[in-house]
Amino acid sequence: MKTLTQFLSISALAITSSLAQNRGKQHKSSDAPFLTPKEAVAKMSIPEGFDVSIYTSEPHIGEPIAFTFDAKGRVWVVENYNYVNRRSHKNEQLSRIQIFEDTDSDGVFDTKKLFHDKITFASGIAIGHGGVYLGAPPNLVFIPDANGDDVPDAEPEVLLDGWGMQDRHETLNSFIWGPDGWLYGCQGVFTHSLIGKPGAPKDDRLYLDAGIWRFHPETRDFEVFARGLSNPWGFDFNDLGHGFATCCVIPHLFHIVQGGIYHKQSRPNLNPYTYAPIQTIRDHTHLSAHGGARFYLADTFPSEHRDHLFMCNIHEHAVLTDYMEPNGSTYIGRHGSDFLPTNDLAWVGFSLEIGPDGGVYILDWHDTDICGNAINFPKSGRIYRIMPKNAKRIARPNIPSLTDLELCQLQNHPNDWFVRQARTELHHRTISGKLDRKAVHKALDEFFVSSKTSPKRLRALWAQHVTKRFSKNAEEKLIQLLSHSDQHVRAWAIQLLSEDKTPPSSIKSILQKLAQSDPSPTVRLYLAAAVPRLPLEYRFPILNALSQRSEDIDDPKLPRMIWFALEPLVTEHPEQALALAAQTKIPFLTESVARRMISGSPQSH
Incomplete structure (x- = not known):
């Protein structure tokens, strides 16, 4: 017994030492044992x-690359059985x-079903x-299930x-619905x-080698929202609708505008200027490196986590938190x-x-090769749930079954989910x-007026936007918000008015005045972001006004x-x-204009 005890003690010490050595430095792989x-x-x-509960794991799932x-309230898991390494994959329909579904809300699934298994890489x-x-590169596809019976209605639509798939570790990922729809x-x-x-011909396509993109479900417009970064594999919005990305290799946290x-990691920016x-x-x-990004905007955890x-x-093998401290038009990301x-x-x-x-809920790919260069633990993977002890179990939600007005009421829910x-x-x-717009708009108007905080007002505003409260014959209500007392409402009114690149002519002078005198750096940031989406005659008046704001030098x-x-x-x-x-x-700005003028005629970028 003494010999066995000594052996176990030595073994535990060796494992702990190995873990400490690896956790304190960058590493690509290890000889860690497979743990159930x-x-x-x-x-x-x-x-x-x-x-921490085990929501699901092998043998029920393997190679989980995405979930939502x-x-x-059910969890959909994408399993990528095609993945071999960053440069190759199996060219067969293996992924699914x-x-x-966790029917009793205990943090462990009770039932499962297959939705689709004719996928070659996802x-x-x-x-x-x-x-x-x-995301099924080289395509973004839509698999219709209009009646919600969990059976595809037709073949995937491209x-x-x-x-691209030059690096299968860095293709399209981290899908999320934005507050703007x-x-x-x-x-x-x-x-x-x-x-x-x-x-589409080449001239009608957009090149992307790093950044954040977006796609509109109704117009089917595609845009590059922001360029740069490294391999971002996490993107979310805080309760003011500000985007944040987590990255690897380069510094891990960025406020995305x-x-x-x-x-940008390794490669030059697409625009040389x-x-x-x-x-x-x-x-x-x-x-x-970091992966995943979700602001805690619920009320189940203690309030200090909100x-x-x-x-x-993935290199520290840990769940970390940061919190955002306002800093001018942006933030400082502090370690939580x-x-x-x-x-x-x-x-x-x-x-x-x-x-x-x-x-x-945490997805664990689970492998000793943490950089995706090999699969050493095939057909493994887990999803864990972190929950306060003795948390009350919820009734399972069914959002599609609710009435229009019940959906409006949920805009005031303490859990942003x-x-x-x-x-x-x-x-x-x-x-x-299928929406009763008149009733919905009335309810959302009332919610906006009664709201006392910026996040609540914005919830109302975003819901108004996606339900077309501010359509062309009702734009005046959105224009009025440019003078609202809440800086974040003013900022979002600017973004929404410039969304389709054809703003009403009446806002030209209003935007110029905001650029000249609005006290909020957030509003000025949204103005600068909107300028490329505005007609030419709007641009120089706004840019000239913003360039006079000496408080923004640093x-x-x-x-x-x-x-x-x-x-x-x-x-x-x-001349302008x-x-x-x-x-x-x-x-x-003086230095940059001079450099650009010396560079001569524009390059294609």
Whole structure:
């Protein structure tokens, strides 16, 4: 017995030493033993007051690359059995989508069913608008299921093609519905895509080698929302609708603004005249790499966790949190906590979700090769749920069964999961012509007026937008919000008015006045972001006014965003650009205009 005890003690010490050595440095692989899901949970350093349950794991799932919740609170898992390594995959229909349901809300699935298994490689998923949006490079496809019976109505429809697969670790991923009704996603730097509708010529396609993209479910427009970064595999919006991406290799956290050009790993920015890409907002370092990003906007965890960004770190093998501190037009990302070290070198968490129960759900690819260069633990994978102990079990939700007005009422729910799901359903009913718009708009108008905080007002505003409260014959109500006392309402009114690139002529002078005198750096940031989407006659008046705001000289974003909007105009309108450069109070703009003028005629970028 003494010999056995000594052996176990020595073995435990060796494992602990190996873990500490690897966790404290960058590493691509390890010789960690395969732990069963129960053994893995037993090794986790679970924070006091919390439990971790095994929602699902092998043999029920394998190679899980993406997951999401549907409007009934069920988990849809994409299993990529085609993946071999970053440079190759099996060219057969091996991958699948399964649906898991936790009927009694105990954090462990009770039933499962197969939705689709005729897939050759997949990387991202979103549910909504009568079906499934699936990243299946080289395509973004839609699998219709209009009646919600969990049986595809037809073969997948290719919405966009041209997504690259040079690095199968960095293709389209991290799908999420934005507050504006667009589907957002990420792509990494070592994959080169030329994206467009099927059959579109090269000139009608958009090149992307790193950044954030978006697709509209009704108009089917596709846009590059922001360029740069490394291999972002996590994107979310806080409760003010500000986007944040998590990255690997380069600093891990970025505040994403429409039209922004960001620090980029290894490769030059597509536009050679960027000069000063936007940098990280983090003030601390973690080991690379990060995956997944969800703000905790529910009420099940203790209140100190609300507004914290939960993310996975595959090199530290832990769930971490950061919190955002306002800093001019942007934020500083402060370290929150090492929330849950897993103490398992084969734990590869790179995606997470907040559930209808307020739990944090974590996807674990589970392999000793954490950089995707090989599969050492084939057909493994887990989804865990982190939940406070003794949390009350919820009744299972069924968002599609609710009335229009009940969906409106959910915009005031303390768990943003319900807010987002209800907004997506309202949007779908609007597009489908099944919404009682008059009643819905009345309810949302009342909610907006009665709301006392920016997040609540914005919830009302976003729901108004997706239900077409501000359609062409009712734009005046949105224009009026440009003078609202809430800076975030003013900012979002700017974005929504410039959304389709044909703003009403009456806002030209209003936007110029906001650029001249609005006290909010957030409003000025949204103005700079909107400029490229506005008619030419709007642009210089706004840019000239923004360039006079000396208080923004040292802002981490505003001078750059003003430059990104101004740069395409410099060689086409040199006299106006030189006049701005001569009069601006922001030296970076003077320097950048001069550099751009010397560079000569525009290059194709």
